[in-house]
Amino acid sequence: MKTFKADYVFPVSADPIKNGVVTVDDYGKVISVNNEETADPNVPFETLSGVIVPGFINTHCHTELSHLKDKIAPGNGLISFIKEILATRAADPQAIADGAKAADQEMYDNGIVAVGDISNTADTVEMKAASKMYYHTFVEILGFIPERAEQVFNSALETAEKFKPHPSSVTAHAPYTVSKELFKLIKRYSDANENLLSIHNQECEDENKFYRYKLGGFIDLYKHLNINIDFFKPQARNSLQSVIPLLTNKQNILMVHNTCTNLKDIYFIKRFDRRINWCFCPNANLYIEKRLPKVELFVNQDLNITLGTDSLASNTKLCILSEMRTLQQNFPSLSLELLLQWATINGAAFLGIDNTKGTIEAGKTPGLNLLTGLDGFKITDDTKVKRLV
CATH class of the missing domain: 3.20.20.140 (Metal-dependent hydrolases)
Structure with missing residues (x-):
């Protein structure tokens, strides 16, 4: 499994999650979507700067x-x-x-x-x-x-x-x-x-x-x-x-x-x-x-x-x-x-x-992208996309 924490997660199916944590299995299936407070403390995660969005x-x-x-x-x-x-x-x-x-x-x-x-x-x-x-x-x-x-x-x-x-x-x-x-x-x-x-x-x-x-x-x-x-x-x-x-x-x-x-x-x-x-x-x-x-x-x-x-x-x-x-x-x-x-x-x-x-929800395989270089929630000339999954 892979677990990512970002400044925000935009599931699209729900409101943006501040300090969101997403866990996926080796096939890209979403296991869970949480914020940092409710995520499993025993699961190590990769901390990322930016916003995680669906593929x-x-x-x-x-x-x-x-x-x-x-x-x-x-x-x-x-x-x-x-x-x-x-x-x-x-x-x-x-x-x-x-x-x-x-x-x-x-x-x-x-x-x-x-x-x-x-x-x-x-x-x-x-x-x-x-x-x-x-x-x-x-x-x-x-x-x-x-x-x-x-x-x-x-x-x-x-x-x-x-x-x-x-x-x-x-x-x-x-x-x-x-x-x-x-x-x-x-x-x-x-x-x-x-x-x-x-x-x-x-x-x-x-x-x-x-x-x-x-x-x-x-x-x-x-x-x-x-x-x-x-x-x-x-x-x-x-x-x-x-x-x-x-x-x-x-x-x-x-x-x-x-x-x-x-x-x-x-x-x-x-x-x-x-x-x-x-x-x-x-x-x-x-x-x-x-x-x-x-x-x-x-x-x-x-x-x-x-x-x-x-x-x-x-x-x-x-x-x-x-x-x-x-x-x-x-x-x-x-x-x-x-x-x-x-x-x-x-x-x-x-x-x-x-x-x-289309959305980051448990059971789906939407792909995960990381958006960086945003100005708040505005896309800028510096905004880039990186594929995570």
Whole structure:
């Protein structure tokens, strides 16, 4: 067994414990959580300066794009980013494998214990099978041409099978790349099978312009790709409002990025019986669009909010602490306790692993991280994370 004492323990499931003491067995299972006064005096402990928190949950990543680190210039907007991804993502299989393996190790070292990972191929099957972290792979479907819906859907199902027995599901990429016909196929499958969903949502204003008026940068993108979208009719409402009725009410659904989601969108969703969760990836939003979501709109709305890193193509590191730091610096009213909920238990609940991860409670194997360099309970530029278990 290992026993750690720190200035504070944040179990997340309960109030912070001053002079907290956590004991885990050799497999990382929590045996007890106490304060110094109630801890067993006969058990020696390692004294640490800082705050012990549960292992982090990264609900949105693209490990198969890790070989593109530093390859795409920041700040040019989503449509330019998409064009560059399409032009540069093909690479030597070994380079892709090496990039994914390095990304996996980086996340582990940064205290991440579980990952919701987007894949378009089977390139990361071996990496995930050997990883020390929990992975759920979302096999992403792109197909805006109605006639190709069944073909691309069946291809995604075949790819998802290659990740088993590890958890996998098929999911839509984004409203602007998935036809109504394809959304219907995904819904039919999700209504009948366990099939967690993760969808890129409203990353830029052009997405809403495209859906409302059939105007904006996506028109140029499809011309660039030589794809005829004459069939698509403007919906007179934002993209999120347009696709929500096409989604299943049987599965948890993660809306990722939400950079241009507004209060009307949030209220619209509340009218539907959909199991919507939200993911913020602030560093990627700044990298691509140089802007952040209206995070304050989501607070105090009784919403399940999670955090993600996106890929190394759109971020300089894969670190949930870094995402928390960016949020707290830009939205000072966000407390450490709230950010930790987003970074731990909320992500675990979305992935369906909250029975073992997300909080420091007896019987769980959440992983333990030590945060140092805090200013009280504020994250600073000096705050670091060290994995304990």
